[in-house]
Amino acid sequence: MVKKLKLASVQSCQFMSHITYQQRYTISVMLQSGYTQNSIAQALNRSKSVISREIVRNCDQRSKVYLAPLAQRKCEERHKQKKKQIKLTSQMRAFIVEKLEDKYSPEQIVGWSKRNKKECISHQWIYQMVWDDKKRRGKLCKHLRNRGKPYKKSSSKNYVPGQPINKRDISERPEIVDQRIQFGDFEVDTVIGKLRKKALVTINDRATGLLKIGLVKEKTSDLVTKKIIQILNPWKDILHTITTDNGAEFAKHETIAAALEIDFFFAKPYQSWQRGSNENLNRLIRQYLPKGTDFNDIDEEYFSFIEEQINNRPRKRFKFMSPNEMFNQKVAFMG
Secondary structure: OHHHHHHHHHHHHOOOOOOOHHHHHHHHHHHHOOOOHHHHHHHHOOOHHHHHHHHHHHOOOOOOOOOHHHHHHHHHHHHHHOOOOOOOOHHHHHHHHHHHHOOOOHHHHHHHHHHOOOOOOOHHHHHHHHHHHHHOOOOHHHHOOOOOOOOOOOOHHHOOOOOOOOOOEHHHOOHHHHHOOOOOEEEEEEEEOHHHOOEEEEEEEOOOOOEEEEEEOOOOHHHHHHHHHHHHHHHHHHOOEEEEOOOHHHOOHHHHHHHHOOEEEEOOOOOHHHHHHHHHHHHHHHHHOOOOOOHHHOOHHHHHHHHHHHHOOOEHHHOOEOHHHHHHHHOOOOO
8 A cells, every 4th residue: 555655656746846635645654654754755756854844844743643634734724824925916006106106215105005004015026117117118217216317426516616604513513413303403405496596495304304395586595594584483492403515505594593593504515415314305306396397387386285295205214104294293283
């Protein structure tokens, strides 16, 4: 009987990857007949380690007896609990495209999905989906932060002369600002429109990531100063610091500091990473307003729309909570 089982097993399992119920029955019979694991492995045309692992995993854990029906049940239960590969369905693709059009990054799409218990493929597969679409001359890549182009580091060629005077260096800034734990430590910059005419003043809180946008007709120190004070004045009682680059539009920093009763600091030249949150937000804004956009052609309500979109977008550093949600946690109400 054992010889017949051995012959049938060799013929049937030679090209199979998983152990079948018939093979488990063979293992059970041969063990009860006193055969070694090495003999069983030869009979089933398997390696000894496969047989050993099968017996250890699927035997009765108390008696250590291996029985085919029990081994089969344990194997089937294990497969039920095994995490299944998520497939890209048409509904999932439509959801991903919708989020990409809302300017979510692939990581933000996956993070939001996990937080809301929605099934989604990995961010690597989303990128692959976007690149495949690009090969077919699709436009999904246009919704990515870099619009499908390699990221270029800033260069000293972009430097504009005319730095502010009486500056306080970022090295003098309190250490608590680096910890990003208190609301009221802001970074400020500008985003220029076509032909360097109109500009956006972009202001973000370091702790919550909250963004505020203000439009100015020209990027002059007078107009930028007035706009900063106008935007931040409602929070005057809970403000602490402002950090900017060395642009000439911040020449009247002392006026801003006095009006808002805060400390004003400047990052070191060519070290944009010292105000990286603001640099990142400006890139997010460029998803909606690519370079060369004429701000004269845009309704001011659209700038408010951009601000709201970015403030509601989930962030990886906040475990995919949005800046608005973080603001509500940090600040119960506005004074």
